[in-house]
Amino acid sequence: MSYDTSRAGRFKLGDTIATLGVIGSLIFVGLEIRQNTAATEAATLQAISDTHTNLLLEGDQEFNSIYGRVLFLRAELSELSPDENARINRFYIAFLSHLENTFLQARAGIVSEEVFDSYGWRNRLWATPHFLAQRDPILRVAASPEFAEFFKERTADLTPP
Numbered sequence: 001m002s003y004d005t006s007r008a009g010r011f012k013l014g015d016t017i018a019t020l021g022v023i024g025s026l027i028f029v030g031l032e033i034r035q036n037t038a039a040t041e042a043a044t045l046q047a048i049s050d051t052h053t054n055l056l057l058e059g060d061q062e063f064n065s066i067y068g069r070v071l072f073l074r075a076e077l078s079e080l081s082p083d084e085n086a087r088i089n090r091f092y093i094a095f096l097s098h099l100e101n102t103f104l105q106a107r108a109g110i111v112s113e114e115v116f117d118s119y120g121w122r123n124r125l126w127a128t129p130h131f132l133a134q135r136d137p138i139l140r141v142a143a144s145p146e147f148a149e150f151f152k153e154r155t156a157d158l159t160p161p
Contacts, residue, residue: 070130093142100147
C-alpha cells in the first residue's frame with residue numbers, strides 16, 4: 001500500500017481531517033444547545049411555579065382574609081368594600097398576567113402545551129363568582145387582545161368549583 005506524499009495528497013488528507021473536525025464540532029454544539037434548551041425549560045417551569053406560589057402566599061393577613069371570603073365563602077361583589085374589591089382585583093390581574101406569560105411561552109415553544117394546559121386551568125380556585133362577574137373588565141385592563149380572546153373561550157363554560 002502506498003501513500004500519496006505529494007503536496008496534493010497532503011492537502012487532501014488535511015481537508016479530510018479538517019472536515020471531520022468541523023463535523024465533530026457541529027455535533028458537540030448541537031448537544032450543548034439541546035442541554036441548554038432543557039435547562040432553560042426547567043428554569044422557566046420553576047419560575048412559573050414560583051410565581052404561582054408567590055401569588056398564593058403573598059399578602060398580609062387582611063388580604064388572606066379577603067381572598068378566603070371570596071374563595072371559600074363565595075363572597076359576592078356587593079359583600080366587599082371598594083378597598084377589598086381593589087385588592088382582590090389586583091390579585092386577579094397579577095394572576096392573569098402570570099397565565100398570559102405562560103400562554104405566550106407555550107406559543108413560543110418554551111413550555112409544552114401539556115404544561116400550559118395543566119397549569120392554572122385544572123386548579124379553578126380562582127374561578128369564583130366574584131372573578132367571573134368581573135372577568136371581561138379585568139381582561140380589558142390586564143391582558144393582550146389575543147390572550148383575552150383565548151381566555152374567554154377557555155372559560156366560557158366555566159362554573160366555580
